[in-house]
Amino acid sequence: MKKNIILLLTLLACSFYKLQAQSLEDYFELAAENNPGLQAKYKMFESALQKIPQANALQDPTLSFGYFISPVETRVGPQRAKFSLTQMFPWFGTLKSKGDAAALLAEAKYQAFLDARNQLYYQVAASYYPLYELKKWIVLEQENREILESYKTISTKQFENGNGAMVDVLRVDIMLKDATTNLQILTEKKRPLVAAFNALLDRDETEEVVVHDSLVIKPLLNNYRRDSLLGDNPALNEIDLKLKASREMEQVAIKQGMPKFGIGLDYVVVGTRSDVEMTDNGKDILMPMVSMSIPIFRSKYKASVKEAQFMQESYQLQKQDYANSLISSYAMAEFELNQQQQLIGLYDQQIAESQQALNLLYTAYGNSGKEFEEVLRMQQKLLKYQKMKATAITKYYTALAKIDYITAKDY
Structure with missing residues (x-):
């Protein structure tokens, strides 16, 4: 009990000192x-x-996808779908x-x-x-x-x-x-x-x-x-x-x-031809691209x-x-x-x-x-x-x- 009283008095004294010690700089x-x-x-x-x-x-790259409803016939096969990825770069x-x-x-x-x-x-x-x-x-x-x-x-x-x-x-x-x-x-x-x-x-x-x-x-x-x-x-x-x-x-x-300026890549999915046997039959197309905006x-x-x-x-x-x-x-x-x-x-x-x-x-x-x-x-x-x-x-x-x-x- 005596220790508790001493501790309480000490805390009160510290609080009082802190209050009195406050200055404008403290505020x-x-x-x-x-x-x-x-x-x-x-x-x-x-x-x-x-x-x-x-x-x-940088701006986010652009990814696009296209599907040929009517496939485009080519020598190596019909084009079924197309993927494009493009990244533009400022000046x-x-x-x-x-x-x-x-x-x-x-x-x-x-x-x-x-x-x-x-x-x-x-x-x-x-x-x-x-x-x-x-x-x-x-x-x-x-x-x-x-x-x-x-x-x-x-x-x-x-x-x-x-x-x-x-x-x-x-x-x-x-x-x-x-x-x-x-x-x-x-x-x-x-x-x-x-x-x-x-x-x-x-x-x-x-x-x-x-x-x-x-x-x-x-x-x-x-x-x-x-x-x-x-x-x-x-x-x-x-x-x-x-x-x-x-x-x-x-x-x-x-x-x-x-x-x-932009750089990109096109990937075309090509189907195979069943009516003929040839080299690169149905080979997919990979095409790098470069683009440039024209600020007219x-x-x-x-x-x-x-x-x-x-x-x-x-x-x-x-x-x-x-x-x-x-x-x-x-x-x-x-x-x-x-x-x-x-x-x-x-x-x-x-x-x-x-x-x-x-x-x-x-x-x-x-x-x-x-x-x-x-x-x-x-x-x-x-x-x-x-x-x-x-x-x-x-x-x-x-x-x-x-x-x-x-x-x-x-x-």
Whole structure:
């Protein structure tokens, strides 16, 4: 019994440690393993790989059989039946170009998978940091309520001692009710945020999410990761590979307009003649054949070439458009990052000064019993700056996650 209890406690301790040890990077890993949308992208890549052997393969040979209802009489006997086997071959290099195009398109699907993975990481981060903000707001609101309760006790004693007014007690009571309602709303807000976060990880919506107690603002260099913006972006790589595949498809279209060659074999079953004795009487016929297609209807081949060329132009324009979008998105995210960093510094100063002013007002109220309204006003202003700082930190890290996605950070 004692051993079972020790084992149970050990398992509980390990589970608790595992829960506490979870970080945002751990959630990235869980999302990559479990998210059905990302798995679907990978299955599309695996599906595209199966097109390569299809593209490299020859057409199936053709086997035909014919039976002479009225046998054709020949010198060595009547022809009874005929077997034909034919294999067609495309123009030289056609299969290689098809295979190369299929391989490039498969690689493009893999790059699309990598981009979807990076986008998923950003979505996880963008859902994680609001949970941090909510956690901080709940803690701040709880502390605010505790402070207001202590203020209510003090203001009540001041009123009983004749040093304060009843209106001060009522003011605190009103603020306490506001704080209690705000705390209740914040607590209820956690459920949909947790559900949205767990949906990205394909987990039960009530699964506990471990959130950092505090986030440290890291000093970043100017143009953070900007050199990675266009260097190795999966979305740009995907378009590049599609462009190369389209060039291969142009070569395929050109080569399909060339003649196709075929080799074959005809085997004719010949019956024996009963009316005469001769050499090779009833001997079957074996006839090798060579065939060639004549592509005289050129319009479809020219249209196929033009189609590939227009697709190349389209991919080039798509690449330029996406590159412009990346540059624009980076500029906005960098501005957001710098803005929130400046606001955090401002809020730190305002919090410190508000706390100092609150201490002075509180001391003055304790001595005179007057201007309690200013104490409450400054307490709420302090709370507002603390919440604004938590929000700024959330926006800062969300912008940082956006930059990591735009620049295709390798986690």
